Amino acid sequence: MKHHLVHRLRVEHTQLEAAIVEENRxxxxxxxxxxxxxxxxxxxxxxxxxxELGLLLVPAR
Structure with a gap:
């Protein structure tokens, strides 16, 4: 289950980076x-x- 979360977060991080680059263009x-x-x-x-460290943080809203 942890690997699903890590994968989802990596995908989201990549998408956000792409959105930042696009906005800056x-x-x-x-x-x-x-x-x-x-x-x-x-x-x-x-x-x-x-x-990745196996900790659980409450997401910022």
């Missing part, structure tokens, strides 16, 4: 959207780190 990137994407990416990274 726009002529006028939406700074609020970028902040939200970056915050979510950091949250996912923390959850991924914890999942």
């Amino acid at each position: 726009r002529p006028a990137p939406d700074e609020a959207r970028l902040r939200g994407l970056k915050f979510r990416k950091l949250s996912v990274k923390d959850q991924l780190w914890a999942a």
Whole structure:
């Protein structure tokens, strides 16, 4: 089960990175959207780190 969570988090992290790159390519990137994407990416990274160590963190909302 842990490996499913780790896989899901890795996929989400990759998707968020792609969304950040895409937003930055726009002529006028939406700074609020970028902040939200970056915050979510950091949250996912923390959850991924914890999942890989076998810990359980409550996701930030």
